[in-house]
Amino acid sequence: MIDFPAGLSALTDRYDVVLCDVWGVIHNGVRNFPEACEALERFNADHGPVVLISNAPRPSSDVLAQLDGLKVRREAWSAFVTSGDATRSLLAARAPGKVWKIGPERDEPLYAGLGLEGAGCEAADFICCTGLFDDENETAEDYRGQLQVAADRGLVFICANPDRVVQRGDKLIFCAGALADLYEELGGQVVMAGKPYAAIYDLALAEAERLKGGPVDRSRVLCIGDGVITDVLGAENQKLACLFVAKGIHGDKALGPDGLLAPEGVAKLLAAESVGAAHAIADLVW
Structure with missing residues (x-):
């Protein structure tokens, strides 16, 4: 009850x-x-x-x-x-290395001091997603092509925010969890850091x-x-x-x-x- x-x-x-x-x-x-x-x-x-x-x-x-x-x-x-905070420990365990960073510029402090090099989906060793680059206008579907390339290469996808959507004012916007769901759908491996x-x-x-x-x-x-x-x-x-x-x-x-x-x-x-x-x-x- x-x-x-x-x-x-x-x-x-x-x-x-x-x-x-x-x-x-x-x-x-x-x-x-x-x-x-x-x-x-x-x-x-x-x-x-x-x-x-x-x-x-x-x-x-x-x-x-x-x-x-x-x-x-x-x-x-x-x-x-x-x-x-939880994600940084996952990133540190993969340093040094090349990471495909998916997310807005404001999330760059997540990588500070870890010795990781940014790369695209065809050259990276793994993925870290903090969100969409333009969450006001994009959806997960905008990333399908590149995520398929990464999934075919067997890259691990670290999801720094398991939320699928969040409310910004009166609008629902997509978060990293939505991309993680798509990546799993495409056959990729996802590692989650936050709730739940x-x-x-x-x-x-x-x-x-x-x-x-x-x-x-x-x-x-x-x-x-x-x-x-x-x-x-x-x-x-x-x-x-x-x-x-x-x-x-x-x-x-x-x-x-x-x-x-x-x-x-x-x-x-x-x-x-x-x-x-x-x-x-x-x-x-x-």
Whole structure:
């Protein structure tokens, strides 16, 4: 049975660590969500550490400027880990070498200091994808031809952001996970770094232990996120409780005619991917 709390405050007696998704929960890439930020601030101040856990394909130190620019107060969290942090260890294991870098220029810090040389699909030793070069206008299909060449050569595809889509303002844009799906369809091998895979959770829980000064009771860790196949599945794989933020990238699919959260809508979204969540809420609030 899924619990439907009125807000995060209703769960403070059950959890003392929060691992919280970023994009779709506390901002949409254009503006922050004030009530969600306030909820995290209050938990972080009075109940336990909040560790932000994001599928951003850049090192966490490089993503801070985006949060600051969106006026997400640093009091809302105590630590921050990204898929980029997890990806760098995968890249370092393949250095020196030639990598086909798929993604925008802003993701270049992911490769800093690793001794990797950029190359095209016909000369690279492996692929690292952080996203589409022009995610405002391109889709995965624009990459089919080059990805087929790489798949035929047997190149491993490292996916730095398992998200398939993300909401930017009112628009859904394609992410690296969409290219990873296509690459597997073409017969290629994919290695994932972020949610729902273990590496990023290992980093996040290590940060929680550092902040608490000792071991963390996993039964008292709450994951918060809006992605069924990333956040909810990741929490389930790690045997951690999840508060599913049912709007986010799913929009009004879990809402009833009255605009309120509909339990049957939530159940349908989760059942479609054969996952479960302990709790669900429309938007994160206190």
